[in-house]
Amino acid sequence: MSFTLAGFDLDDFIDRTLAEDLGEGVEGGGRDVTAESVIPADARFSGVMDSRDAIVIAGLPLAAAFFRRLDPAARIDMLVRDGDKIAAGSDLMRITGNARALLTAERSALNTVQHLSGIATMTRAYVAAMRAGGAADTVLLDTRKTLPGLRRLEKYATRTGGAQNHRMGLWDAAMIKDNHVAVAGSVHEAVRRAREAGVRDIICEVDRTEQIEPALAAGASHILLDNMDAATLRDAVALIGGRAKTEASGGIDLGTIAAKAATGVDYISVGRLTQSAPAADIGLDFTPL
Helix, strand or coil, rough: CCCCCCCEEEHHHHHHHHHHCCCCCCCCCCCCHHHHHCCCCCEEEEEEECCCCCCCCCCHHHHHHHHHHCCCCCCCCCCCCCCCCEEECCCEEEEEEHHHHHHHHHHHHHHHHHHHHHHHHHHHHHHHHHHHHCCCCEEEEECCCCCCHHHHHHHHHHHHHHCECCCCCCCCEEEEEHHHHCCCCCCCHHHHHHHCCCCCCEEEECCHHHHHHHHHHHHHCCEEEEEECEEEEEEHHHHHHHCCCCEEEEECCCCCHHHHCCCCCEECCCHHHCCCCCCCCCCEEECCC
């Protein structure tokens, strides 16, 4: 099962993660002290990775890449695929190979799958809650509230869970927030400057409906409606009237997302998908051969 993401270097990620765990570059580091001292060099293991929770899987090919980096001859059988929703107790992967190598790679592999599967699982729950309210067309978005160095993977996990990605970073769209407005002097002036600079996609955050018309007049292509209740959101969507994309953001959880989506907004963004999703409970049990 191959794994490629635009802008993501799999080999570099695997190397850096293993180097951190092995202590490469640190005095006395560069090795797995426990495996080397306890496990014979030619010992072999067979094991099963399983989930103790009902989850949506994400990152399983990355786990396989960790094991294969340290044991290229390892036999790995994938039992599920990224995006699958599985029951608690389900087996995810069977693996056989050199015991030292597999034990050294184990924690890096598990950490990655647990973290990404937690994000995908929470994302799927938000999509389900949104659809349960009857909003068939509203799109769930993630945000830039990601761990440094893991953004590509975390945004992959939200897509795996059923969301779409908001802007990937500071470079692919302008997002004008209150601090930008404070420096520029007004919503209209901030948007005007971005448009004059040739920026194509301009997202403008507003927290009051009276800011909407100045933003649209200056050329905003996307209005982010921040921390508005459902009634205010509905009024804002009607006021915009299709002249720009609309996004609800702020204060949205599983209990409020359906009502916010029912207002007719095009998008709902939820920062906690990547900011605070709990890790899935996934284990790996080996037996010697």
